[in-house]
Every structure is written in C-alpha cells, then in structure tokens.
Amino acid sequence: MSQPVPWSSHRLLLRLAVIEGWLVNETPLRVGTGREPPLGSAVDLAVIRIHLGGRSVPYIPGSSLKGVFRSTAIQLARAKGLTVCSGLSGDTCMDWESPKYGTSLLKFIQERQREGDEPGAFRVFHEDACLLCKMFGAPSFTGHVEFSDAYPLDEKGQLLEVPLGVRTGIAIDRRTGAVYRGALYQVEFVEPGARFKLTVRATNLPNYALGLLAKILKMLHEGWVRVGGFKTRGFGEVRVENLSFSVTGGTVSGTKLLAVDERDVEVDLAGLAQRYDGWLKASGDNAWRALSKLEEVWDRAALA
Amino acid sequence: MQPSLSVVRRKPKDRSRLEGLAGRLQLALRTCSRGVGDEVDSYLYVGSGFLRLAIEERLLAKARQARVRRELEAVVAELSKAISLDHQPFSATARGLVVPASSVKGNVRSRLELSFARGREGFRSCFIRASGAGRPPARGQQGWRHYRIWEESLREERGSPCDCTGGWEECEVCLLCDLFGTAGLQGLVSFSDFVGERVETERLNLPTGEKLEAVKPGSVFKGSVTFRSLEPVELGLLLYGMGLRDSRVGKPVLLGKLKYRRDLPHVFGVVRYELQKLELAPFSQPLKVDGLEIPPGGGAEGEVLGRLVAGLVKLVRTTYGGELLDVDEVGALEHLEA
Ligand SMILES: [Zn+2]
Ligand SMILES: [Zn+2]
Ligand SMILES: [Zn+2]
Numbered sequence: 148m149s150q151p152v153p154w155s156s157h158r159l160l161l162r163l164a165v166i167e168g169w170l171v172n173e174t175p176l177r178v179g180t181g182r183e184p185p186l187g188s189a190v191d192l193a194v195i196r197i198h199l200g201g202r203s204v205p206y207i208p209g210s211s212l213k214g215v216f217r218s219t220a221i222q223l224a225r226a227k228g229l230t231v232c233s234g235l236s237g238d239t240c241m242d243w244e245s246p247k248y249g250t251s252l253l254k255f256i257q258e259r260q261r262e263g264d265e266p267g268a269f270r271v272f273h274e275d276a277c278l279l280c281k282m283f284g285a286p287s288f289t290g291h292v293e294f295s296d297a298y299p300l301d302e303k304g305q306l307l308e309v310p311l312g313v314r315t316g317i318a319i320d321r322r323t324g325a326v327y328r329g330a331l332y333q334v335e336f337v338e339p340g341a342r343f344k345l346t347v348r349a350t351n352l353p354n355y356a357l358g359l360l361a362k363i364l365k366m367l368h369e370g371w372v373r374v375g376g377f378k379t380r381g382f383g384e385v386r387v388e389n390l391s392f393s394v395t396g397g398t399v400s401g402t403k404l405l406a407v408d409e410r411d412v413e414v415d416l417a418g419l420a421q422r423y424d425g426w427l428k429a430s431g432d433n434a435w436r437a438l439s440k441l442e443e444v445w446d447r448a449a450l451a
Numbered sequence: 452m453q454p455s456l457s458v459v460r461r462k463p464k465d466r467s468r469l470e471g472l473a474g475r476l477q478l479a480l481r482t483c484s485r486g487v488g489d490e491v492d493s494y495l496y497v498g499s500g501f502l503r504l505a506i507e508e509r510l511l512a513k514a515r516q517a518r519v520r521r522e523l524e525a526v527v528a529e530l531s532k533a534i535s536l537d538h539q540p541f542s543a544t545a546r547g548l549v550v551p552a553s554s555v556k557g558n559v560r561s562r563l564e565l566s567f568a569r570g571r572e573g574f575r576s577c578f579i580r581a582s583g584a585g586r587p588p589a590r591g592q593q594g595w596r597h598y599r600i601w602e603e604s605l606r607e608e609r610g611s612p613c614d615c616t617g618g619w620e621e622c623e624v625c626l627l628c629d630l631f632g633t634a635g636l637q638g639l640v641s642f643s644d645f646v647g648e649r650v651e652t653e654r655l656n657l658p659t660g661e662k663l664e665a666v667k668p669g670s671v672f673k674g675s676v677t678f679r680s681l682e683p684v685e686l687g688l689l690l691y692g693m694g695l696r697d698s699r700v701g702k703p704v705l706l707g708k709l710k711y712r713r714d715l716p717h718v719f720g721v722v723r724y725e726l727q728k729l730e731l732a733p734f735s736q737p738l739k740v741d742g743l744e745i746p747p748g749g750g751a752e753g754e755v756l757g758r759l760v761a762g763l764v765k766l767v768r769t770t771y772g773g774e775l776l777d778v779d780e781v782g783a784l785e786h787l788e789a
Contacts, residue, residue, distance in 0.1 A: 174643060175544060226469045226734065233467065310545055315499070316553050319561055321581040322605060324597025324711065338545035370475070370677065371732055379631070379638040381552025
C-alpha cells in the first residue's frame with residue numbers, strides 16, 4: 148500500500164512509535180563532554196552532567212544515543228547492500244553532487260522550496276536521499292527518530308543515585324617494561340548498575356525501518372554495540388530493561404502495523420500487544436518479541 | 452624511510468562495514484597455583500592508581516578538637532610525620548575487584564607487539580608506547596630482565612607509532628594498530644574488565660618497603676573480549692597474544708606489577724588465560740578452520756573449542772612463520788635468575 152504523501156514528509160502523521168525502557172550499564176560507562184583527547188595526554192576526563200532537581204547528575208545525551216544508532220545502522224544497511232551516507236557533516240546524500248540534477252541534492256531541493264513546490268521538494272528527497280537520512284535526518288531535514296536525553300530516573304520520575312568512580316590509566320613502555328612516562332590519564336565513570344530512562348520516538352517509519360531500530364536495540368542489549376567512550380577498554384556495555392513498545396496512528400489497525408510503502412510488509416502483533424487509549428502496546432518480553440517481528444521485516448526486506 | 456625504521460603499514464579496515472568474523476570470547480584469568488598443578492604459586496597485583504594513606508586515629512581526633520590556629524598547626528606538624536602509606540588497594544569497581552580492561556588489553560597487545568621480530572618487509576607492528584632504543588641495559592639496571600626476555604624484537608628501533616589523527620585519507624597502520632586501535636582509529640577488539648570471581652587477597656609487606664593488597668595464588672577473574680571484522684588469522688593472533696597455543700588453557704604469562712621480580716619472598720604476576728567459550732555474533736561470517744565450522748550465532752566450548760584454538764594458532768604460525776616469536780616469558784625469567 149503506497150501513501151500519496153511519502154512517509155519521509157512531516158506533513159502527515161502516519162504513525163507514532165515509542166520505545167521506552169531503562170539503560171542499565173553492566174560495565175563502567177563514560178559519556179564525556181566532548182571528544183576524547185589523544186591517548187597519552189594527562190587530562191581529567193569528567194562525565195557529562197546536567198542540573199536536574201537541584202542536583203548535578205550524570206546523564207546520556209540523546210545525541211550520543213542517536214550517534215550510536217546511526218553508526219550501527221550504517222554498518223547494517225551496508226551489509227544489506229544499501230548505499231547509505233556517513234551522515235557526517237559535508238558527507239551526506241544532500242551534499243553529494245548529483246549527476247541527475249547537476250548540483251547537490253540540497254541545492255536542488257532548496258530551489259524547489261523557493262519556488263513554493265514543497266511536495267515536489269519532498270518527493271525528490273524521498274527518492275534520492277538514503278534511508279538513513281530519511282530516518283535520522285540530513286542537512287535542512289529533520290529526521291523521523293528522536294532520542295531523548297536519558298536521565299537517571301525511576302518509574303515515578305524520581306532521581307536515582309548514580310555512583311561514580313575514577314580510574315587511572317597507565318601504559319607499559321614496550322622497551323623497558325616499566326610504566327610509560329606521560330601515558331597517564333584519569334577518567335571518571337558511572338559505576339556499573341546505574342539506570343537511565345530511555346525514550347525513542349519514531350514517526351512514520353515503515354515496519355522495516357522500525358525493524359532496523361529494533362535490531363540495533365537488541366545489539367545494544369546483547370553487548371555487540373556500546374555507548375560512550377573507552378569502548379575498547381571495557382566501558383559502555385548496557386542492558387535494556389523494562390522495555391515497552393507502543394504505536395498509534397492511521398497505519399495501525401487493530402493489532403496490525405500496516406505496510407507504509409510498497410517495500411514494507413504488514414506485521415501482526417496479536418498475542419503480544421494490547422490496545423488501549425488508541426495505542427497498541429507491548430511490554431517486557433512481549434515487547435522484545437514484537438520488536439523481533441519487526442526485525443524480521445528488516446532482515447527480509449528487499450531495499451537495495 | 453630508513454630500513455631500520457620500517458613498519459609494514461596498510462589502510463585500516465573500513466569501520467563502517469560489517470565484514471569477516473564478529474563475536475565474543477569468554478575468558479578466565481587465573482593466578483598460577485601449585486594446588487591446581489601449576490609450577491609456581493603466584494600473587495597478582497594490579498593497582499587502582501590511588502594511594503591509601505594511614506593516619507592514626509589519635510591524631511585525627513586531636514585535629515577535630517583543635518580550636519585555635521596554633522593548635523591546628525601543631526597537629527599538622529605532627530601529622531606530616533605520622534602519615535604513612537597503607538597497603539595499596541587492588542583495582543576495584545562497585546562490582547568488586549577487577550583487573551581493568553585496559554590492563555588486560557595492554558598485556559595482550561604488548562605481548563603481540565614484542566612477539567613480532569623483523570620480517571622480510573619490516574616489522575608487522577609498531578610499538579604503540581616505547582621510549583627510544585638506547586644502549587641495552589646491563590644486568591641489574593632498570594628494565595634489564597624485560598630487555599633480555601624480548602631482546603630479539605627490542606634490538607631495533609621501530610620509529611613512531613601509527614597515527615590516524617590526520618584523517619582517514621592518509622591513514623595507514625600496522626597490523627596490530629588496525630586490531631587494537633591507535634590515535635584517531637577505534638580498535639576492532641574490545642576488552643571487558645576481568646571481574647574477580649574466586650578471589651582472596653592478602654596484605655603483603657615487601658622487603659622493599661612496599662605494602663600491597665595482592666590477590667593470592669589460585670584466584671580467578673572472568674571477563675570477555677568482543678571482536679568484529681576479523682579474519683580467522685587475526686582471531687588466532689588475539690588468542691596467541693593471550694598465550695594460547697594448542698588448547699583452551701594458555702601457557703603461563705606475566706601480568707601486572709612486580710612481574711619481573713624474583714628477589715622477593717613471593718612470586719608475582721604469573722597468570723594463565725583460559726578460553727571458556729567462543730560465540731559468533733548473528734551478523735558474523737561463519738568461522739571455518741581445520742575442518743570445523745561455527746555458524747553465525749553459534750558457539751563452541753570444551754573439546755571443540757580446544758581444537759579451534761589449535762587450528763587458529765596453526766594458521767597464525769603458517770601465516771607469519773619466523774617473524775612471530777614464541778617467547779616463554781616465565782621460563783626465560785627463571786633462566787635469567789639462575
Ligand atoms: Zn544519506
Ligand atoms: Zn594496612
Ligand atoms: Zn601501529
């Protein structure tokens with residue numbers, strides 16, 4: 148079933164899907180305030196904090212979660228044979244010179260918009276930008292997935308304790324076998340066991356695109372994908388707990404998530420999800436099962 | 452480039468692609484113990500980087516009671532004489548004692564760097580952290596045991612380490628920087644902390660004046676190593692770097708502080724890595740070696756795992772031949788002391 152307005156447009160709300168849960172770090176976690184300084188520099192690396200309820204608390208910015216999801220999505224999409232851009236500034240589908248239009252996609256689209264042809268502009272974007280630009284956004288285009296900042300909050304919204312530790316790093320001089328001078332760093336980290344509230348909101352995404360998000364969430368949960376800095380030194384392994392998946396909108400019918408475009412496949416969540424207040428919602432193990440049904444759509448979809 | 456500085460470098464693998472093998476190794480790290488058939492009882496000390504101070508309670512009470520500046524100054528003067536270093540704690544997190552991932556990674560990586568002697572085209576690996584090659588230290592000088600043990604790969608200078616901070620385009624790295632990462636390049640192999648599972652500590656007062664809280668012989672730490680985009684031979688190298696050869700149980704290797712000291716009442720740092728399980732990620736290629744095949748999402752334990760290790764190490768040996776040294780650190784050290 149094809150929509151008259153492409154799903155990548157923001158003019159129409161076809162559906163809203165919300166993934167909620169808690170990220171619980173199994174290993175030390177460090178989300179820093181900026182880039183990691185080069186190895187060997189003696190810098191105290193503090194975790195990023197925000198003022199919340201009169202306190203300064205560590206959190207995981209939505210932008211870092213989005214970064215983790217997009218970079219993993221690039222790998223998965225390429226493994227599937229899809230051409231997708233890096234999403235890095237200056238190197239997106241929008242920036243590349245398009246032989247079709249004789250200019251960059253961005254310039255061509257802006258031209259359409261200036262002429263007042265908003266639907267035309269969207270059609271060009273929908274046809275020529277990569278799946279990930281449509282999902283996660285591109286220059287002058289808001290994506291369809293939004294990651295909230297993950298704060299250490301409990302089910303009632305109360306602030307949780309976040310114990311912190313500091314680790315000192317040294318390196319061994321290969322030549323002397325002794326501690327290498329100057330290779331010392333001190334890094335602050337969130338001790339294992341802290342809980343951060345995760346909220347991901349996705350609008351209009353076809354089932355295969357929700358399936359891609361589901362796959363990455365599972366990879367995160369299983370430790371194949373990590374969050375924050377010092378990943379190769381054991382940091383950033385998180386589990387996803389108390390997962391829920393809710394979806395609402397015109398492309399949800401009973402327990403079915405209808406196909407959103409011609410490459411999409413309908414998914415029936417009967418037995419896994421219940422309807423209430425206009426939402427179709429699955430929780431706990433059933434939420435994981437619902438997500439793996441969507442993941443199958445991604446795995447099988449012919450998108451290349 | 453001077454031939455003596457040559458390190459064989461190539462473009463690093465594309466980090467934005469999933470290709471080759473991806474998976475996880477579940478490992479145990481054990482301090483050697485005669486009780487389980489090892490040749491030596493060994494302690495292990497890995498520091499937290501923090502000093503623990505001991506201050507007499509009597510002085511603290513006095514400081515709390517001080518009312519005027521003169522009284523406080525008197526306490527401070529007394530304190531500076533009375534503060535001593537207490538037993539230095541073993542590295543720990545909220546989950547208990549740990550050998551930090553960075554220590555395990557450094558241990559495996561440096562063993563591999565030092566295991567590559569010059570090959571026909573140069574060294575397969577740079578030294579990621581090394582001071583310049585000076586005159587070899589004489590017996591008894593700082594670092595002499597280390598030098599003697601690894602002499603074959605330490606004789607020559609290897610130049611600057613690989614560096615990718617200048618951007619992806621110009622970046623070329625050695626085999627090990629591609630696997631373990633370097634400035635500007637994320638490694639393909641990630642280590643976890645090794646968390647103490649059956650661990651007993653003992654407070655040791657060494658004749659050197661050092662006071663340490665060390666882990667006793669027969670202690671076990673558990674952790675994992677996650678990898679992606681590896682070829683079978685590279686997975687084999689990783690195992691080789693942990694001292695694994697023809698079975699799941701590695702040969703004794705040296706780790707941590709005081710590992711080269713043999714003039715103390717206790718032996719330190721003789722450990723074994725033991726591979727307990729190999730899991731392949733669902734997005735991995737199948738692992739085929741020596742007639743065995745592990746499918747994506749599958750795994751291996753026990754006897755099959757032992758055969759897998761032997762097959763992968765054999766592959767490493769045929770690939771790198773004489774470039775790859777097989778140094779018995781523990782044996783060489785004993786030999787030096789004899
Ligand atoms: Zn793109
Ligand atoms: Zn003490
Ligand atoms: Zn290198």
